Amino acid sequence: MYMFKYIMKRLGLMLMTFLIIMIMCFVLIKLLPIVINVSIGQDADIIKAQIEARGYYDPIPVQFVNYIKRIFQGDFGIGVNMPEYRNQPVLDVFLEKLPPTILINIYSVLISVPVGLGLGILAALKKNKWQDHTISTAVMIVISVPSYVYAFLIQYLFCFELGWFPLTMNSGYDYFSPSMFLSMLPAVFSLSFGSIAGYARFTRAELTEVLTSEFMLLARTKGLTRSQATVRHALRNAMVPIFPMIIGEFISVLSGSLVIEKIFAIPGVGKLYLDSINTQDYDFFMMLSGFYTFVGLAAGIVIDISYGIIDPRIRMGAK
Amino acid sequence: MENKNYNDIPKEMFEFASVGDLKHDQKLDTKPIGYFKDAFLRFRKNKGSVFAAIIIGLLVLYAIIAPLVSQFTVSYNDVYFRYTLPKSPISEALGLDFWDGCEEKELTQEMFYYYYAMGEETGHNAVKNQTYSRYIKKDGLKATTYYRFRLDSYHSNGVVFKNVTADEYANIQKYQDETGVQVIYPITEKSKRPTSAQDSTNANYWFKTYTENGKTYVDFDDEGNFENIYRRYTGRDGYTSTVRVEGDTPEYDYALANQTGYEIRVNYYEYYIYYHTYVLNDGISEPMFLFGTTNYGQDIFTCLASGARFSFFLAIVVTLVNFTVGAIYGAIEGYYGGKTDLIMERISDLLSAVPFMIVITLLKLHMGSASNVWALLIAFFVTGWIGMANSVRMQFYRFKNQEYVLAARTLGASDRRIMFKHIFPNSLGTLITSSILAIPSVIFSESSLSYLGIINLSTGNITSIGTLLSSAQPYLTTYPHMILFPAIFISLLMLSFNLFGNGLRDAFNPSLRGAED
Numbered sequence: 001m002y003m004f005k006y007i008m009k010r011l012g013l014m015l016m017t018f019l020i021i022m023i024m025c026f027v028l029i030k031l032l033p034i035v036i037n038v039s040i041g042q043d044a045d046i047i048k049a050q051i052e053a054r055g056y057y058d059p060i061p062v063q064f065v066n067y068i069k070r071i072f073q074g075d076f077g078i079g080v081n082m083p084e085y086r087n088q089p090v091l092d093v094f095l096e097k098l099p100p101t102i103l104i105n106i107y108s109v110l111i112s113v114p115v116g117l118g119l120g121i122l123a124a125l126k127k128n129k130w131q132d133h134t135i136s137t138a139v140m141i142v143i144s145v146p147s148y149v150y151a152f153l154i155q156y157l158f159c160f161e162l163g164w165f166p167l168t169m170n171s172g173y174d175y176f177s178p179s180m181f182l183s184m185l186p187a188v189f190s191l192s193f194g195s196i197a198g199y200a201r202f203t204r205a206e207l208t209e210v211l212t213s214e215f216m217l218l219a220r221t222k223g224l225t226r227s228q229a230t231v232r233h234a235l236r237n238a239m240v241p242i243f244p245m246i247i248g249e250f251i252s253v254l255s256g257s258l259v260i261e262k263i264f265a266i267p268g269v270g271k272l273y274l275d276s277i278n279t280q281d282y283d284f285f286m287m288l289s290g291f292y293t294f295v296g297l298a299a300g301i302v303i304d305i306s307y308g309i310i311d312p313r314i315r316m317g318a319k
Numbered sequence: 320m321e322n323k324n325y326n327d328i329p330k331e332m333f334e335f336a337s338v339g340d341l342k343h344d345q346k347l348d349t350k351p352i353g354y355f356k357d358a359f360l361r362f363r364k365n366k367g368s369v370f371a372a373i374i375i376g377l378l379v380l381y382a383i384i385a386p387l388v389s390q391f392t393v394s395y396n397d398v399y400f401r402y403t404l405p406k407s408p409i410s411e412a413l414g415l416d417f418w419d420g421c422e423e424k425e426l427t428q429e430m431f432y433y434y435y436a437m438g439e440e441t442g443h444n445a446v447k448n449q450t451y452s453r454y455i456k457k458d459g460l461k462a463t464t465y466y467r468f469r470l471d472s473y474h475s476n477g478v479v480f481k482n483v484t485a486d487e488y489a490n491i492q493k494y495q496d497e498t499g500v501q502v503i504y505p506i507t508e509k510s511k512r513p514t515s516a517q518d519s520t521n522a523n524y525w526f527k528t529y530t531e532n533g534k535t536y537v538d539f540d541d542e543g544n545f546e547n548i549y550r551r552y553t554g555r556d557g558y559t560s561t562v563r564v565e566g567d568t569p570e571y572d573y574a575l576a577n578q579t580g581y582e583i584r585v586n587y588y589e590y591y592i593y594y595h596t597y598v599l600n601d602g603i604s605e606p607m608f609l610f611g612t613t614n615y616g617q618d619i620f621t622c623l624a625s626g627a628r629f630s631f632f633l634a635i636v637v638t639l640v641n642f643t644v645g646a647i648y649g650a651i652e653g654y655y656g657g658k659t660d661l662i663m664e665r666i667s668d669l670l671s672a673v674p675f676m677i678v679i680t681l682l683k684l685h686m687g688s689a690s691n692v693w694a695l696l697i698a699f700f701v702t703g704w705i706g707m708a709n710s711v712r713m714q715f716y717r718f719k720n721q722e723y724v725l726a727a728r729t730l731g732a733s734d735r736r737i738m739f740k741h742i743f744p745n746s747l748g749t750l751i752t753s754s755i756l757a758i759p760s761v762i763f764s765e766s767s768l769s770y771l772g773i774i775n776l777s778t779g780n781i782t783s784i785g786t787l788l789s790s791a792q793p794y795l796t797t798y799p800h801m802i803l804f805p806a807i808f809i810s811l812l813m814l815s816f817n818l819f820g821n822g823l824r825d826a827f828n829p830s831l832r833g834a835e836d
Contacts, residue, residue, distance in 0.1 A: 017669055140814070140817065143817070144810070144818075160796045258767075263792065296672060
């Protein structure tokens, strides 16, 4: 019951935060002058009339009420300034852009979680031996070096010099064809490097702490072998803070990485967001801002709640 | 029984105690070791962190000094010296085939002749040392001859056509006479120039050619030498300089008069030196780009340094402001607790939930493109202090119920005094560490933003590492040097800052050693 109450409270708080941020965003966006860029052969007046008909020149409170109403009808606005999405519903374009972003991030999580945990466990078990030193040094380097630097490195070495992968991601919509998968791999690797290092460092820190605790000694005195004690007791306890982190990662796969998407020309949400900023297409910008904020908030709340579910000892909300 | 009743001791029995017999507390021979001294001693033992600190020092020094000593500025650019490869004076002096501004090339015969002829005419070898090796590649029945050589990117422009006024023309000749350096080379006969569209305006065809299928081929003389197509001497070229090419007893013309002045052929390398030392006098003595040039012909060595200088400046300002704001906010939260804490915590929660990308975009759109630096600064201020406030708050919760705080309060110290004279100094070590670790993250965010083009800093005399990276990215495969140096710089910077920060944390807080957060 405490748990339920706690979750409800967190959800309510999250919704409030989300709403306040969105209102601020909305007002700030609507305060900006409306920009209309027309390409050759198009009439700016028609587009202006269209926008006017949607009420974009009304007072901001009126606009906000209309915006909320439209959202419940699944209408997040229309594209104005990007030639390829002009007059298209924002939601449709967004949903079309979502798959590449999600796929790349899912692949990256699928690679980085086992590899990262494996390296972390190895480092913790071989603490202060050469394996640990090697892993720790590599982790330090990978965590420090900005992701775009090794994205460039991967692009130069594997895509150009060795020619294993195409330089950028293929265009098209057959996301599951082998050639498409191959073209996604450089981006996946660039994304997973950082995550692997993060997981390895975190796992190592947690596991070394657990391995030195008293109950491990007890387990050994009971007659468990070292591997039994490690797998059954240490690992399970070390997973308590790691598992929520993984779940949070799965939520934030939605938002992806703007930089990696730009380097490998991935036709995803990140590119849409950048384009919407550059062309000042406010409906896109508003929706994507809401999306990113929501993903961030949701990841945070899921991490918090999953702590309580995984480890019953952590009873959050209990008095 | 002995008489112990000393009632009258004779005066002579008394002695004066000498001054030296006085016993004082012994003075401490060692110096007292305070909190910071202690931390410093511990830090010094960590070799990796000390090394990182030295690297940071060098990088900062580079960022400060390089723009001052470099002959180029950020706004300098030269279209002919675009994509120029890195060249260091050391490897030039030693004659090394490394960092020499050259690139290993394998080209077909005609392309090779084109570059080889440049050196033949002017002595500025586009083919390094005019040395090359030849090999034949067989592809089925067709065999193609390839030439392998090192192409000098400083001389591969060769000669270019220039339209100059009569004054400029005279000035170049004056320079030639003063220095004895050949800048102007004999003009080629218009009718004998290559006829194909892409080569007809190329000044480097000083030799006899023929055109077949739109391609230009060398037409050697009987002995297999290049045969020049210089215009025969007419004396109407206005060329008075005594510096003439070898074997010219006036035999060739050096210019073609046109409506505005003269059309001349100049060796671009020498013309560049002439133009910068004789006309502009802007301190540039010769083209020598330590880190190469960009696609706009900017000097990467200078741009990188001033980009780095901007990054450091930004990071330090942002960190200082966030440290101050965060410390005050967190101190109030942590010290008063209760309702104050709750309300203030909600506000900072709300702010921290706004993605940074949205803050910066909104600011940029509202403030216009002219004030990108301000937009960037404000965006960092809006959310940057929250982390600091949180850690200050934690520290205050830890210390506020300790005895020394109670003692101070009993003695009548005001809240502000307790906060900033008693509790705050105790948490300073942790806070300094997190501030130091905030610097690389600010630099990283800034370079990412300018890489993505959300923030455009490359206006006038400032640039940014991210801008350099993003303009270099399309040339990753053709000119990797453009991306190499900025990438190395920022990687080195991040790495050493993290190592340094970790060392500081261990030094200030030995109990945390080894535990990564």
